[in-house]
Amino acid sequence: MSLSDHVSTPSMVVATANVPWAAPPEIPKLPPREWVKENLFSSAFNSVLTVVTTIILLAVFRGFLSFIFNPVRQWNGTATNMQLFMTRAYPDEQYIRIWFCVAVILILTGLSMAVWQAGSTMPIAGLGRKLLATGALLAILTLLAPFSASATIQWLAAALAVAAVGEAARRFAGRGEDERTVSTLTVLVVTLAGLVTSLWVVPYGHHTYIAKRVPRVLAEPGTVALTTKLPWTIMLLIVVAAYFAGRLMRDRLPINPTRVTLLLLWLLAPPVLIYLVLRDPSFDMGHVVGTDLPIFAAYAVGGAALLSWLTRPSTGETGRIVAVLVLVVGFCTFLTPMRQVVRLDMLMLAIFALAAPTFGGGPRARKRYIFGWLGVLGVMSWLITSINTPSTVTVPGGFFIGGFSITLMVAIFTIVFSFPLGIALALARTSSMPIFRQLATGFIEVVRGVPLITILIFFSIMVPLFLPRGMHLSEVTACVIGYVLFSSAYLAENVRGGLQSITRGQHEAAEAVGMTTAQKTIFIVLPQALRVSIPPLVGHCIGVFKETSLLAIIGVFDILYIGRIVIPGQTEFMGSTRENVLFVSVIYWIFAYQMSKASQRLERRTGLGER
Amino acid sequence: MTDATAAEPTSGQTRDLSRARDMIVCEDVSKWYGDFQALDKVSATIKEQEVVVVLGPSGSGKSTWIRCINRLEIHQEGRIVVDDVELTNDLRNIEKVRSEVGMVFQQFNLFPHLNILDNVSLAPIWVRKKPRAEAESQAMALLERVGIPEQAHKYPGQLSGGQQQRVAIARALAMEPRIMLFDEPTSALDPEMIKEVLDVMKALALSGMTMMVVTHEMGFAKEVADRLIFMEGGQIVEQNTTDLFFSNPTEDRTKLFLSQIL
Numbered sequence: 001m002s003l004s005d006h007v008s009t010p011s012m013v014v015a016t017a018n019v020p021w022a023a024p025p026e027i028p029k030l031p032p033r034e035w036v037k038e039n040l041f042s043s044a045f046n047s048v049l050t051v052v053t054t055i056i057l058l059a060v061f062r063g064f065l066s067f068i069f070n071p072v073r074q075w076n077g078t079a080t081n082m083q084l085f086m087t088r089a090y091p092d093e094q095y096i097r098i099w100f101c102v103a104v105i106l107i108l109t110g111l112s113m114a115v116w117q118a119g120s121t122m123p124i125a126g127l128g129r130k131l132l133a134t135g136a137l138l139a140i141l142t143l144l145a146p147f148s149a150s151a152t153i154q155w156l157a158a159a160l161a162v163a164a165v166g167e168a169a170r171r172f173a174g175r176g177e178d179e180r181t182v183s184t185l186t187v188l189v190v191t192l193a194g195l196v197t198s199l200w201v202v203p204y205g206h207h208t209y210i211a212k213r214v215p216r217v218l219a220e221p222g223t224v225a226l227t228t229k230l231p232w233t234i235m236l237l238i239v240v241a242a243y244f245a246g247r248l249m250r251d252r253l254p255i256n257p258t259r260v261t262l263l264l265l266w267l268l269a270p271p272v273l274i275y276l277v278l279r280d281p282s283f284d285m286g287h288v289v290g291t292d293l294p295i296f297a298a299y300a301v302g303g304a305a306l307l308s309w310l311t312r313p314s315t316g317e318t319g320r321i322v323a324v325l326v327l328v329v330g331f332c333t334f335l336t337p338m339r340q341v342v343r344l345d346m347l348m349l350a351i352f353a354l355a356a357p358t359f360g361g362g363p364r365a366r367k368r369y370i371f372g373w374l375g376v377l378g379v380m381s382w383l384i385t386s387i388n389t390p391s392t393v394t395v396p397g398g399f400f401i402g403g404f405s406i407t408l409m410v411a412i413f414t415i416v417f418s419f420p421l422g423i424a425l426a427l428a429r430t431s432s433m434p435i436f437r438q439l440a441t442g443f444i445e446v447v448r449g450v451p452l453i454t455i456l457i458f459f460s461i462m463v464p465l466f467l468p469r470g471m472h473l474s475e476v477t478a479c480v481i482g483y484v485l486f487s488s489a490y491l492a493e494n495v496r497g498g499l500q501s502i503t504r505g506q507h508e509a510a511e512a513v514g515m516t517t518a519q520k521t522i523f524i525v526l527p528q529a530l531r532v533s534i535p536p537l538v539g540h541c542i543g544v545f546k547e548t549s550l551l552a553i554i555g556v557f558d559i560l561y562i563g564r565i566v567i568p569g570q571t572e573f574m575g576s577t578r579e580n581v582l583f584v585s586v587i588y589w590i591f592a593y594q595m596s597k598a599s600q601r602l603e604r605r606t607g608l609g610e611r
Numbered sequence: 612m613t614d615a616t617a618a619e620p621t622s623g624q625t626r627d628l629s630r631a632r633d634m635i636v637c638e639d640v641s642k643w644y645g646d647f648q649a650l651d652k653v654s655a656t657i658k659e660q661e662v663v664v665v666l667g668p669s670g671s672g673k674s675t676w677i678r679c680i681n682r683l684e685i686h687q688e689g690r691i692v693v694d695d696v697e698l699t700n701d702l703r704n705i706e707k708v709r710s711e712v713g714m715v716f717q718q719f720n721l722f723p724h725l726n727i728l729d730n731v732s733l734a735p736i737w738v739r740k741k742p743r744a745e746a747e748s749q750a751m752a753l754l755e756r757v758g759i760p761e762q763a764h765k766y767p768g769q770l771s772g773g774q775q776q777r778v779a780i781a782r783a784l785a786m787e788p789r790i791m792l793f794d795e796p797t798s799a800l801d802p803e804m805i806k807e808v809l810d811v812m813k814a815l816a817l818s819g820m821t822m823m824v825v826t827h828e829m830g831f832a833k834e835v836a837d838r839l840i841f842m843e844g845g846q847i848v849e850q851n852t853t854d855l856f857f858s859n860p861t862e863d864r865t866k867l868f869l870s871q872i873l
Binding site: 313317358360361362364365503505506508509510511512513514515516519523524527528531 | 681683703706709710712713714716718720721722723724733734736737738740741742743779782783785786
């Protein structure tokens with residue numbers, strides 16, 4: 001609006017808006033020595049601070065490096081048990097399933113990066129400076145580390161090589177107008193390719209842990225086992241291929257349906273991969289045809305007929321009463337013994353019925369809504385059937401998977417389920433209906449006043465005792481329910497902050513065009529509120545991811561439990577707790593940091609702060 | 612002014628609306644905010660196709676009154692009947708009235724996360740249940756009418772205030788209302804942009820829309836309004852046809868107000 005000060009007519013507003021502003025005068029970059037003088041040694045006191053801090057930093061680094069490279073450290077324990085860390089005792093002969101899941105995730109990642117145009121360009125000069133700095137840092141660390149002379153020389157040579165590549169890139173980069181840039185994706189792929197190549201070339205050592213043999217640990221010099229380096233090479237090729245396939249899709253296919261399909265695939269991937277691929281249920285065809293299919297068919301036909309009537313604009317008030325009746329029936333099914341799937345399907349139908357007047361209307365909208373119901377019902381029936389079928393993968397001692405896989409799995413399910421629940425709680429808490437408001441407030445305040453670990457212990461030990469006969473809940477499922485309840489209470493508070501940031505004018509504008517409360521919430525309020533809440537919500541997701549480590553306390557074999565209890569308990573690696581816990585922390589940090597970076601990119605892309 | 616003829620339809624003063632049907636009827640409408648009485652027995656009738664401008668100093672209850680008419684505010688006493696539907700707590704009546712009454716706000720209140728086309732077509736699609744293609748072509752036609760079809764795929768934040776207010780008018784018109792309420796539509800605009808909005812409103816008045824406008828734009832009132840209502844302290848002090856209101860105000864308070872602003 002500041003434009004209007006300089007122009008007189010509306011047509012000129014458009015014209016001037018297209019003219020770029022004059023560039024501000026360039027601030028000349030200080031030469032290194034001046035920069036150091038200005039920023040580090042500008043006064044006597046600052047000089048002292050700089051020197052003291054540097055000495056402290058060097059001492060800390062030296063201590064840390066002497067810890068890592070101390071010959072007493074048993075890093076062999078970590079290297080040998082890498083498979084245990086990632087998947088616990090998942091059987092070797094079935095391991096192809098794990099790689100299949102990784103491949104599916106990577107394909108989706110590659111496709112999505114292309115379709116959403118991830119990545120940007122960075123100047124080669126900047127990349128060169130980064131490499132140069134890395135080389136210098138590496139050299140300093142090498143000198144600090146307690147290395148033998150030959151090791152020091154090798155590391156210094158490596159540092160020199162990195163710095164040389166950086167300097168070459170800087171020379172090559174050019175200046176001013178014809179400054180060369182490079183895509184960040186290229187940098188990423190080259191880095192990954194370098195890492196994968198190093199698996200084939202660098203003698204990391206060949207470590208294997210074979211439980212059935214004595215001695216159980218096989219540690220030989222050389223490169224890593226073929227069962228490690230070959231799959232990772234294939235994975236790299238797959239993700240690159242998927243990226244290029246995604247670019248073709250972006251160019252050839254309509255963009256919005258492609259994106260919606262990809263999002264649906266992302267949503268479907270975790271349950272399908274975990275419950276169908278990794279768990280490999282042995283379907284009993286007689287039971288499927290005799291019981292599961294008829295139930296599905298009944299709900300499909302009956303539900304579609306009901307929704308077809310409910311979505312008709314002429315149905316009116318009777319439809320709402322019928323929808324509430326379906327909900328009441330859904331709750332009543334919990335009072336009598338009945339198959340779980342019948343109850344869950346009925347509740348899902350009630351939700352669809354309640355939302356029908358909001359999304360109904362013309363023939364196309366109605367058709368889309370009914371197909372949505374059939375899709376959700378189909379996926380739900382499929383999953384419930386496969387969850388209720390015993391697994392063919394036999395794993396000693398409890399749950400079929402463990403280690404980092406269970407950490408990820410619990411985190412993903414918690415986040416996916418606590419989002420809708422948390423949003424519902426936030427809406428209920430800000431609702432004008434007192435019963436909803438008080439229920440939500442009560443729930444949130446109770447859950448927030450109790451430590452997470454007590455909730456987990458309660459759910460893992462107590463809840464199975466209270467379940468009705470014939471209903472079985474695995475310990476991990478019980479914990480996920482506990483996590484979801486805990487996480488949704490906090491998530492609700494984050495969303496509530498976003499809801500309160502929506503101005504009264506937005507509510508009034510939506511009401512003034514005749515929207516119902518549901519339509520106003522879905523189309524106007526929630527999209528804006530969630531966008532405002534992105535930073536706290538991502539912070540919350542990182543929190544959930546890290547809090548999965550509490551599983552270790554109640555004895556679930558997650559990555560921390562394996563690092564802290566299982567590996568230090570192996571006779572070969574007695575007392576290697578410190579190394580393994582340090583390794584686990586690094587794994588947690590890598591993922592949490594990537595989530596944090598992703599949230600910053602998301603904020604930039606959604607243009608937060610420029611509403 | 613007095614010799615305006617039927618050949619000049621812009622000055623609505625000469626129109627005879629006595630036989631038109633009543634669109635808005637307010638009878639003894641009162642409202643309190645806590646102990647403060649915002650509206651005090653406001654009674655007025657607005658005919659079909661009539662353009663009424665509500666004047667008055669700040670805090671006189673003009674905005675409160677106009678917002679009661681589509682129940683953004685709830686009146687506590689009296690009756691409001693809009694197009695034969697009485698406003699009560701019955702949700703169905705409120706929804707019915709709101710889909711008949713378009714409203715334009717001082718602060719535009721466009722939806723910042725939707726582009727201009729979606730801003731205009733959202734309510735027709737979901738409230739009127741129109742097919743998307745039809746709603747979007749209607750939205751484009753409305754954007755042509757308010758003079759900014761080329762901005763259809765931009766976001767509200769990228770438009771000037773005047774353009775945003777014109778989009779807000781198009782958004783209200785997309786619901787095909789029978790009545791339009793304007794709550795100080797030009798008060799948040801820079802002087803250069805007021806004209807573009809008033810031009811759209813004048814064209815709308817000419818097309819026969821029933822309009823109730825709270826504004827301080829005397830030029831607009833003189834040129835377009837059929838009737839003026841002057842409020843103070845939550846009461847209607849004086850109401851009269853436009854030429855009589857300006858040429859021969861009866862109340863002292865009205866005279867004082869006119870002497871200060873003219």
